[in-house]
Amino acid sequence: MTSKHTIIQISDTHLFGDKSRRINGFNSYSNLNKILSHIKTTFEKADCLMVTGDLSQDGTFESYQHIANLLNKIGIKYYLMPGNHDDVESINKVFDFKWIIDNVDYSIELGDYLLCCIDSTLYQRDEGAFSEEQLIRFENRLKKNKDKHTIVFMHHHPLKSISPWMDGMMLINYEKFNSVIEKYPQIQAVLYGHIHQVFESNINGTFYGSVPSTAYQIHPKTEVFTMDTVSGGYRVIELENGKFNSKIVRVKTDD
Numbered sequence: 725m726t727s728k729h730t731i732i733q734i735s736d737t738h739l740f741g742d743k744s745r746r747i748n749g750f751n752s753y754s755n756l757n758k759i760l761s762h763i764k765t766t767f768e769k770a771d772c773l774m775v776t777g778d779l780s781q782d783g784t785f786e787s788y789q790h791i792a793n794l795l796n797k798i799g800i801k802y803y804l805m806p807g808n809h810d811d812v813e814s815i816n817k818v819f820d821f822k823w824i825i826d827n828v829d830y831s832i833e834l835g836d837y838l839l840c841c842i843d844s845t846l847y848q849r850d851e852g853a854f855s856e857e858q859l860i861r862f863e864n865r866l867k868k869n870k871d872k873h874t875i876v877f878m879h880h881h882p883l884k885s886i887s888p889w890m891d892g893m894m895l896i897n898y899e900k901f902n903s904v905i906e907k908y909p910q911i912q913a914v915l916y917g918h919i920h921q922v923f924e925s926n927i928n929g930t931f932y933g934s935v936p937s938t939a940y941q942i943h944p945k946t947e948v949f950t951m952d953t954v955s956g957g958y959r960v961i962e963l964e965n966g967k968f969n970s971k972i973v974r975v976k977t978d979d
């Protein structure tokens with residue numbers, strides 16, 4: 725059986741309860757609105773939209789209401805994951821989830837593909853990690869689904885980004901996680917957010933890639949936090965005949 729699917733990934737929307745508030749000079753609400761409009765126009769028939777964390781900047785109920793309103797407008801089925809800035813209790817109130825802090829793992833079947841979402845957040849900390857239980861559950865799922873081409877979604881970066889200050893906030897047990905990835909050849913890609921820049925690598929046939937933030941961009945390979953002037957955007961993932969392809973689309977947002 726073969727199947728063809730288009731998936732969109734966005735990340736780090738960083739909305740506030742107050743729509744007019746700016747983060748690092750950018751209106752995150754307005755930028756998200758423009759990027760979602762671009763997605764709706766260009767990829768209206770996408771199978772789903774994955775939002776890989778840092779949905780909110782202030783963790784307020786209202787900020788998640790704004791995200792829900794914008795996402796509901798574009799008519800593409802969406803899946804959310806928490807980032808280090810998110811408040812799971814507020815998310816649960818808006819989206820009718822029953823997420824548990826540090827433990828929001830689930831998977832989605834799309835034909836002969838499996839999308840695995842793993843929660844890399846640690847309560848009230850900027851760096852991330854997976855617990856032993858999470859990794860065992862993840863491996864069990866992979867063992868049961870060896871015939872499924874698998875894409876992993878998470879928030880924190882599991883590869884060093886070459887910015888030392890940024891890598892202080894990465895997935896702490898990244899070596900252990902990557903050794904699991906290496907054991908299962910059905911994993912085609914590991915996709916994440918958090919670093920607000922594009923970083924891509926191929927390790928033993930598995931694609932690792934981050935996505936721009938929809939809110940503001942960080943300059944790669946810097947000693948200290950430095951803003952980048954490139955536009956925000958999203959990743960388009962095309963899955964067909966057991967293959968994985970993806971590209972970044974940038975959207976000029978001005979705000």
Ligand SMILES: [Fe+2]
Pocket residue numbers: 736738778807918919920937
């Ligand atoms: Fe972020």
Ligand SMILES: [Fe+2]
Pocket residue numbers: 778807808809879917918919
């Ligand atoms: Fe983050």
